[in-house]
Amino acid sequence: MAMHPSPIAPVPEETARVARAAFRKGTLLMRVRDEIGVLYEDAMFAGLYDARGQTAIAPWRLALVTLFQFLENLSDRQAAEAVRSRIDWKYALSLDLTDPGFDFSVLCEFRARLLAGGQEQRLLDAMLEGLRERGLIKARGQQRTDSTHVLAAVRTLNRLEFIGETMRAALNAVALSAPTWLAEHGRAAWAERYGPRVEPYRLPKSLSARQALAEAIGADGHEVLAALFADRDCFWLCRLPAVEVLRLVWIQQFYHDQGRVRLREPADQPPVSDRLHSPYDPDARYAKKRDTGWIGYKVHLTETCDADRPHLITDVQTTAAGLADVAMTATVQAALAARGLLPSTHVVDSGYVDAGLLVASHADHGIDLLGPALPDSSRQAHAGQGFDLSAFTILWSERVARCPAGQISASWKEGQDERGAAVVHIGFSQKVCGGCPHHDACAPAAHPGRRANARRLRVLEQRAHEALQARRREQTSEPWKKRYACRAGIEGTLSQGIRGFGLRHGRYLGQAKTHLQHVFTAAALNLTRVDAWLREQPLARTRQSRLIAVLPAAAVLPAA
Numbered sequence: 001m002a003m004h005p006s007p008i009a010p011v012p013e014e015t016a017r018v019a020r021a022a023f024r025k026g027t028l029l030m031r032v033r034d035e036i037g038v039l040y041e042d043a044m045f046a047g048l049y050d051a052r053g054q055t056a057i058a059p060w061r062l063a064l065v066t067l068f069q070f071l072e073n074l075s076d077r078q079a080a081e082a083v084r085s086r087i088d089w090k091y092a093l094s095l096d097l098t099d100p101g102f103d104f105s106v107l108c109e110f111r112a113r114l115l116a117g118g119q120e121q122r123l124l125d126a127m128l129e130g131l132r133e134r135g136l137i138k139a140r141g142q143q144r145t146d147s148t149h150v151l152a153a154v155r156t157l158n159r160l161e162f163i164g165e166t167m168r169a170a171l172n173a174v175a176l177s178a179p180t181w182l183a184e185h186g187r188a189a190w191a192e193r194y195g196p197r198v199e200p201y202r203l204p205k206s207l208s209a210r211q212a213l214a215e216a217i218g219a220d221g222h223e224v225l226a227a228l229f230a231d232r233d234c235f236w237l238c239r240l241p242a243v244e245v246l247r248l249v250w251i252q253q254f255y256h257d258q259g260r261v262r263l264r265e266p267a268d269q270p271p272v273s274d275r276l277h278s279p280y281d282p283d284a285r286y287a288k289k290r291d292t293g294w295i296g297y298k299v300h301l302t303e304t305c306d307a308d309r310p311h312l313i314t315d316v317q318t319t320a321a322g323l324a325d326v327a328m329t330a331t332v333q334a335a336l337a338a339r340g341l342l343p344s345t346h347v348v349d350s351g352y353v354d355a356g357l358l359v360a361s362h363a364d365h366g367i368d369l370l371g372p373a374l375p376d377s378s379r380q381a382h383a384g385q386g387f388d389l390s391a392f393t394i395l396w397s398e399r400v401a402r403c404p405a406g407q408i409s410a411s412w413k414e415g416q417d418e419r420g421a422a423v424v425h426i427g428f429s430q431k432v433c434g435g436c437p438h439h440d441a442c443a444p445a446a447h448p449g450r451r452a453n454a455r456r457l458r459v460l461e462q463r464a465h466e467a468l469q470a471r472r473r474e475q476t477s478e479p480w481k482k483r484y485a486c487r488a489g490i491e492g493t494l495s496q497g498i499r500g501f502g503l504r505h506g507r508y509l510g511q512a513k514t515h516l517q518h519v520f521t522a523a524a525l526n527l528t529r530v531d532a533w534l535r536e537q538p539l540a541r542t543r544q545s546r547l548i549a550v551l552p553a554a555a556v557l558p559a560a
């Protein structure tokens with residue numbers, strides 16, 4: 001498919017006349033076209049098309065159609081229908097009223113091109129560049145980040161359904177690619193067992209029968225894999241994604257015992273976050289946060305939050321479901337730096353903060369990472385008794401610590417913690433601690449009949465330790481809490497994405513396609529916000545329940 005970049009034509013006269021007559025106040029798409037322009041141009045997509053061949057539909061139009069599709073949460077068919085039938089869509093796309101549009105499959109093909117060329121992010125970046133030039137994004141302003149869970153576009157399967165469906169998916173893939181091979185190596189019983197979808201109502205009810213069926217499926221899968229790997233002429237079939245998934249799932253779910261294929265005990269399986277959960281989306285993982293467990297992904301949205309500008313999404317990251325938020329702080333900041341969109345203050349919740357990041361954000365990007373540090377997890381801090389880390393003075397130049405009783409530590413050893421961060425292990429003398437009146441509240445309890453224990457500390461390297469202690473002190477102050485209050489606004493953005501744009505549910509299979517969905521969702525959110533800003537529409541106020549509105553907050557909230 002070839003693409004010949006051409007200048008974007010103005011809105012055809014007749015289309016403009018009819019659209020303005022039909023929509024006297026305009027629609028969002030018409031206002032976007034009039035106020036912001038077309039956002040994209042063909043040259044942006046030149047690398048995605050061949051130099052020769054059949055002429056493709058102008059990619060700037062397909063990019064806009066996809067954006068409008070996400071704006072209105074439409075399927076491909078509905079979006080293609082909107083291009084054909086909606087006057088405001090024709091207006092925004094510079095199409096004649098008589099334009100017949102295109103087949104809906106073109107949109108899927110366009111997304112595949114974007115992904116293959118790694119260009120999906122450019123669609124958001126190009127929009128942000130345009131908005132920054134218009135002064136709608138403040139240089140070195142404030143930005144905030146938060147994440148939410150995303151459900152993969154697959155049904156949740158129990159273990160027996162999962163292995164049955166994995167086998168079924170692999171057999172179907174082989175049947176499609178090498179029907180002769182399957183006819184030669186397949187068994188007649190497989191058609192009955194794996195022909196229809198594996199549904200709970202078709203599965204045996206008793207535990208022993210379910211175990212027997214699981215092991216029969218395991219033996220079938222092993223037979224297919226052994227035959228495929230043994231056949232040199234058809235070795236390429238082993239590289240089919242569904243066969244590769246079958247191989248991985250069989251490693252995770254089965255083992256060999258004296259020539260029999262047996263189901264692994266739950267304790268013998270890999271950690272749940274590493275296991276595959278659907279043959280149709282091998283990237284989807286299980287994770288649990290508080291009471292919510294899900295199979296899918298996590299999306300991190302970062303948005304500007306300056307009072308004098310619209311709140312626009314500047315970065316989108318899609319990750320495995322179980323990846324901790326703290327692992328994404330540096331990634332988000334690096335992505336913003338690469339786009340020239342770094343804030344001066346990055347507002348996040350405690351999940352994105354650790355001591356190293358407080359230091360690195362400032363050192364690498366000049367960012368104030370504004371978020372609460374997790375509290376000291378020591379026994380003394382938990383109990384609120386004895387001396388926690390903040391009660392000790394670290395004398396870095398002398399490589400000693402002074403305890404609240406005025407004693408000096410006896411040992412100082414530098415090392416690394418389990419995550420590779422530089423730490424210092426500090427120990428006090430057993431003799432000194434044993435005779436200290438604060439021993440019971442400060443040092444670990446001794447085993448009966450043993451000598452009294454000495455107090456030991458593990459502290460981060462100097463800059464990280466000092467940054468952490470300073471944050472723990474300042475985050476309790478009212479001025480700091482007031483500054484931090486703006487973080488809460490990102491919850492509204494996530495809510496808007498979930499309720500208005502289908503952010504919670506993956507549309508496509510796989511992490512790469514799910515990320516593309518999130519990029520378009522972010523771009524669509526930005527369009528609505530810019531439109532609201534240009535129309536001077538005020539931000540929605542946080543709604544309160546009638547109870548809170550009527551009763552003073554102190555009367556209904558439990559005492560602190």
Ligand code: SF4
Nearest residue numbers: 403405433436442455
């Ligand atoms: S127990 Fe040891 S470290 Fe703790 S206050 Fe007493 S002397 Fe200092």
